Amino acid sequence: MPEGIGPSLPTPALVLGADRPGDAGEALQRRLPDPLLLAVAVVVALILAAPALLPADPLAQDLFARNAPPGPPAWLGRDNLGRDVLARLLAGGRITLAIAAGAALLSLLFGAGLGLAALAAGPWASGPVFAVFDLVRAMPSILLALSLLVALGAGVGPVVVALGVSFAPTMAQLARAAWQRERQAGYVEAAVASGGTTWTVLRRHILPNVAGVLVTQLAIVLPRCVTSESVLSFLGLGVPPEVPTWGRMIAAALPFVERAPHAMAAPAAALGLLTLILALAGDRVRRHLDPLRRPA
Amino acid sequence: MRLAGPILRQLLTALAIVLVVFLLVRTIPGDAIDVLGIEGDLTEEEMAGRRAELGLDRPWIVQFRLWAEAALTGDLGLSLRFNRPVSDMLLYAAPSTLTLAGLSLSLGVVLAVTLAVGAAIWPGGFLPALVQALNVWSIAVPTFVVGLAAILVLSVWLGWLPVRGQLLSPVLILGLDIAGQIAKPLHEELKEVAASPFIRTARAKGLSRRAIVLGHVLPNAAGVLAAVAGLVLGGLVGGALTMEVLFGLPGLGSIAFQAIAGRDYPVVQAVIIIFALAVIVANLLADLAHTWADPRLASGGAGPGGGG
Numbered sequence: 001m002p003e004g005i006g007p008s009l010p011t012p013a014l015v016l017g018a019d020r021p022g023d024a025g026e027a028l029q030r031r032l033p034d035p036l037l038l039a040v041a042v043v044v045a046l047i048l049a050a051p052a053l054l055p056a057d058p059l060a061q062d063l064f065a066r067n068a069p070p071g072p073p074a075w076l077g078r079d080n081l082g083r084d085v086l087a088r089l090l091a092g093g094r095i096t097l098a099i100a101a102g103a104a105l106l107s108l109l110f111g112a113g114l115g116l117a118a119l120a121a122g123p124w125a126s127g128p129v130f131a132v133f134d135l136v137r138a139m140p141s142i143l144l145a146l147s148l149l150v151a152l153g154a155g156v157g158p159v160v161v162a163l164g165v166s167f168a169p170t171m172a173q174l175a176r177a178a179w180q181r182e183r184q185a186g187y188v189e190a191a192v193a194s195g196g197t198t199w200t201v202l203r204r205h206i207l208p209n210v211a212g213v214l215v216t217q218l219a220i221v222l223p224r225c226v227t228s229e230s231v232l233s234f235l236g237l238g239v240p241p242e243v244p245t246w247g248r249m250i251a252a253a254l255p256f257v258e259r260a261p262h263a264m265a266a267p268a269a270a271l272g273l274l275t276l277i278l279a280l281a282g283d284r285v286r287r288h289l290d291p292l293r294r295p296a
Numbered sequence: 297m298r299l300a301g302p303i304l305r306q307l308l309t310a311l312a313i314v315l316v317v318f319l320l321v322r323t324i325p326g327d328a329i330d331v332l333g334i335e336g337d338l339t340e341e342e343m344a345g346r347r348a349e350l351g352l353d354r355p356w357i358v359q360f361r362l363w364a365e366a367a368l369t370g371d372l373g374l375s376l377r378f379n380r381p382v383s384d385m386l387l388y389a390a391p392s393t394l395t396l397a398g399l400s401l402s403l404g405v406v407l408a409v410t411l412a413v414g415a416a417i418w419p420g421g422f423l424p425a426l427v428q429a430l431n432v433w434s435i436a437v438p439t440f441v442v443g444l445a446a447i448l449v450l451s452v453w454l455g456w457l458p459v460r461g462q463l464l465s466p467v468l469i470l471g472l473d474i475a476g477q478i479a480k481p482l483h484e485e486l487k488e489v490a491a492s493p494f495i496r497t498a499r500a501k502g503l504s505r506r507a508i509v510l511g512h513v514l515p516n517a518a519g520v521l522a523a524v525a526g527l528v529l530g531g532l533v534g535g536a537l538t539m540e541v542l543f544g545l546p547g548l549g550s551i552a553f554q555a556i557a558g559r560d561y562p563v564v565q566a567v568i569i570i571f572a573l574a575v576i577v578a579n580l581l582a583d584l585a586h587t588w589a590d591p592r593l594a595s596g597g598a599g600p601g602g603g604g
Contacts, residue, residue, distance in 0.1 A: 134309075135309060135312050135313065135316075138309045138313065138526075138572075138575075138576065139313055139530075139572055139575075140529075140530035140531070140533040140534055140571065140572065140575055141530065141534065142533065142534030142537060142538075143533065143534075143568050143571055143572055146552075146556075146568060147316070147317050147320045147321065147568055148320065150320060150321055150556060150564060151320040151321065223436075227438040227440060227441070230440065231438075231440050231534075231538055234440070234538075234541070234542075235537075235538070235541055235553055236553065236556070236557060237553075237556065250444060254447075254542070257447060257448070257451075257452055257459060258452060258459065261448055261452045261453070264444065264447075264448065265448050268441060268444035268445065268448065271440075271441055271444075272437070272441040272444075272445070275436070275437070275438055275441065276436055276437065279435060279436040280436060283435075283436075
């Protein structure tokens with residue numbers, strides 16, 4: 001969360017509740033038993049708890065058991081270098097989730113944070129800033145991430161930056177739309193007329209109104225970050241080769257797919273499942289927070 | 297008058313992208329000569345000599361001017377690794393990528409228009425649900441994952457298609473994805489059109505269903521297609537790159553990724569710039585085609601929607 005939103009708005013439900021006391025409890029109640037969000041929680045918890053549950057080393061090679069089929073002690077088999085597929089799957093999931101979460105948050109900070117700050121500062125700042133965002137948006141995101149990664153080099157940090165920058169323009173656009181809408185609202189005019197500074201208006205009136213839209217966009221961007229990270233590391237552009245990620249596992253297993261399909265099936269299924277439940281959960285969040293779907 | 301604005305804006309965007317890509321690629325730590333030096337056991341002096349020969353020791357602004365001047369005449373420089381003209385390599389690879397992208401785009405657009413028109417004419421049938429399902433499919437299931445599933449199921453498990461070098465799976469996957477992106481906004485637009493008074497008038501004066509669809513409903517698709525063109529084409533570029541590497545197809549994507557591994561700047565920047573320019577030009581053409589198809593726009597009406 002950017003400092004601007006601050007501790008007074010800790011969760012999406014409470015953001016909603018800030019102006020509609022009745023909705024927060026209702027939204028929470030409707031959302032808590034949701035099997036979809038439960039599935040997200042279970043998968044995330046499994047991936048995070050992996051090292052404790054499964055002590056196998058994701059990097060240890062057993063060259064006598066190359067491409068070994070599933071069976072004890074390697075329950076999902078071994079890859080082309082005899083590494084435990086399950087251990088790599090869980091270790092890779094942690095990295096993928098961390099990168100995706102980091103990139104989604106960065107796109108929020110960079111897009112909405114910089115966008116709102118520039119809008120608050122005035123046209124001399126917002127003009128050039130949004131021109132840059134438009135330029136970034138004009139470029140296909142994979143080419144943008146590719147150029148940035150070529151420039152920044154391999155590593156977790158560069159991938160987070162590359163993905164964060166690619167997804168920032170949409171955030172900036174949403175923030176600007178909310179800003180323009182709210183600026184014209186009577187209560188904002190009243191706040192300005194009664195001597196509120198730009199900063200106060202931004203913090204007290206604009207941010208609470210834009211937060212719902214941004215949280216929704218965050219939920220939509222998260223699964224895309226998971227996919228993009230996997231595609232980039234599949235193409236050899238993401239994290240360094242020694243770090244296990246699902247994309248790297250798939251790339252390593254692809255040449256041996258006829259002999260050892262399990263080594264590719266496991267990360268492919270994991271990736272498909274994670275993006276699917278994240279996308280469906282994101283859609284659920286969107287429907288809950290969409291102002292158009294809520295009774296006015 | 298209305299045409300000058302978009303053309304100028306897209307030109308500026310193109311110029312800015314070319315410059316940014318050029319600069320980004322220049323900031324790579326280490327260069328192609330480092331790679332060659334390690335592989336070929338070159339001495340420091342030999343490496344410095346190669347750098348001077350290729351102009352890699354000049355300031356970036358000089359390098360950019362020289363590159364841009366040559367690029368405008370179709371000379372994209374030499375590949376640092378293969379010592380061949382970059383333009384030759386790209387011309388050799390381009391037909392494969394164009395075939396993949398062209399077939400996928402045609403399949404996607406034809407499928408989307410057919411489904412959307414059908415769903416608008418028969419709102420009670422199963423087509424509206426199919427449009428919706430296809431949309432959810434393209435949002436929630438990435439083409440990369442579908443490609444992996446296709447390899448595992450169609451090629452390895454069932455043995456129907458070879459793992460490498462076939463076009464059928466990638467074209468179907470990208471085509472369905474594109475259809476899913478276009479069909480829903482298209483259906484929403486055509487649904488409104490089909491319910492509007494002028495269609496009722498056309499029916500009342502006895503026009504055949506065929507004439508109504510072709511003459512009155514279908515032309516409204518152009519606006520939606522133009523509005524989503526940028527988004528769809530941007531996604532198609534990424535999809536085609538991934539599919540080429542995944543299905544072992546020759547093409548610009550495969551060349552780009554070999555070039556990245558080999559730090560072959562001229563090739564990397566040429567491929568990125570060509571893809572970016574292709575999307576910009578296609579976007580502009582879609583915009584112009586839209587203006588041509590809808591004369592209201594030329595007389596200063598509202599522009600095409602910004603996508604969504």
